Amino acid sequence: MIDEEISNLTAIDTFIRQKQPFAVYRxxxxxTPRLLTQAGGTVRLIYDLKDLNGQRGFVIAPFRVSETCPIVLIQPDQSGQPLPMDVDTDGEQEKAGQTQGQETFLNTCTDKYAACFHTFINALRDETFxxxxxxxxxVIGQMxxxxPSxxxxxxxxxxxxxxxxxxxxPQTGIWLGSTPEIILSGEKDGWNTVALAGTQPLQDGKLPQAWDEKNRKEQDYVASYIRRQLLSLGIRSTENGPYPAYAGALSHLKTDxxxxxxxxxxxGNLLKVLHPTPAVCGLPKEEAYQFILENEGYDRRYYSGFIGWLDPDGRTDLYVNLRCMHIEDEQLTLYAGGGLLASSELDDEWLETEKKLQTMKRLIAY
Incomplete structure (x- = not known):
């Protein structure tokens, strides 16, 4: 198994060097992770989520679709094949308890973040959103x-x-992530999505049971949005939650x-009404989306878009692209965000992004 695992890791790095489209996911x-490649032809570029109707493949969708940041569909000859790799573990919650005390956070936020926060919070306190x-x-230097493998x-x-x-x-470059949030999964007659919002650290590796009003309200906004969007397409759902769920060394409130x-x-029609959810955007949706594009100060690209396997005739597993990094030749770009309400405080929100960045930082020992 060890020799086979090393061979698989080497093959993935070779795909990158040879610029061959691929995706490996767990x-x-x-x-056991699954690997898919597209050896022949070019990946399909899509500029409207509705054009995913009837399509099959591995989807990489951005927060904002543009000419330079299209929806990309890798279309392999067959769905992801098992990739033998030793990934046995005793669980992230136990490891979180071991590492939390060793991690340090930058307690003072940058001037850029503070300026953006005040722009956002003023719009919230004016009740515009x-x-x-x-x-x-x-952005950090690559060792x-x-x-990547x-x-x-x-x-x-x-x-x-x-x-x-x-x-x-070739269109997206290299992306790697660890995300807890489903945007759409299922097959045949059974489908699901989730409302995931509100953030707390784990408590001695265990899920917190007490949640303050700000976190509960933030999660309720997302749940209400999803409920409305599903009904707009005549879809009636059953719900379970909210309840605390694991996300690395953090916990979120979740409704299924x-x-x-x-x-x-x-x-594709369903994805168009769901994306972007208030978990990565805001409310009202269209106004918040435009406000973020104009005031956040950088291009999210594929961060807070969605990613995964799409198959209308089989199994679909699509996730919101959170806790991720863009890997370039000499640098790594890590991403993190947090939901703001009128009651949000600068230092608390900054620290939340610091903790979320640790999800990727732990993996590169930076």
Whole structure:
């Protein structure tokens, strides 16, 4: 197994060097990652989510679709094949308890973040918006011996409750992430999405049970939005939650929505009304989306978009692209954000992004 695992890791790094489109991913609850490649032809570029209707492949969708940041569809000859790799682990919650005390956070926020925060919070306190999500990027130098495949393996071992992926296309470059948030998953008559919002650290590796009003309100905005969006397409769902759920060394409040679809070929239409959810954008949706584009101060690219396998005739597993990094030749760009309400405080929100950045930082020992 060890020799085969080393061979698989080497193959992934070779795909990157040869600029061959591929994706390797591990679904929560599974021990074996799946690998897919597109050896022939070019990946498909899409500029409207509705055009995903009836499509099959690995989707990489940005926060904002543009000419330079399209939706990319890797279309392999077959769905992801098992990739033997030793990813057995005793669970992320136990490891979180071991490492939390060793981590340090930058307690003083940057001037850029503070300026953006005040712009966002003023709009919230003026009651222009109910919720806004403010994110930021952190650029660090890439170490000489950095191996994307090794980092992917480390993420699989550490974050058993998250969706782990590593992918490359010429249009997107290399992205790697560990995300807890489903945007759409299911098959046949059973489909689901989630409302995931509100953040707390784990308590001695365990889920916190007490949540303050700010976190509960933030999560309720997302749940109400999803409920409305599903009903707009005539979809009636059953709900479970909210309840605390693991996300690395953090916990979020989660509500599950389960439903059936009249036609599984129209998944693009459903994704168009769901994305971006208030968990990564804000409310009212269109106004908040435009406000973020104009005031956040950088391009999120594929961060806070969504990613994963799409198959209307089989199994679909699509996740919001959170806790991720963009890997370039000499640098890594890490991303993190947090939901703001009128009651939000600068230092608290900054610290939340610092803790979320640790999800990727732990993997690269920076």
């Amino acid at each position: 679904i929560p609850g599974e021990k 109910d919720k806004l999500v403010l994110s930021r990027e952190l 000489p011996d950095f191996s 090794s980092v992917f393996r480390a993420a699989c071992k550490r974050y058993i409750h998250s969706y782990i992926y590593l992918c490359y296309t 929505f389960h439903f059936s679809l009249k036609d599984n070929k129209d998944l």
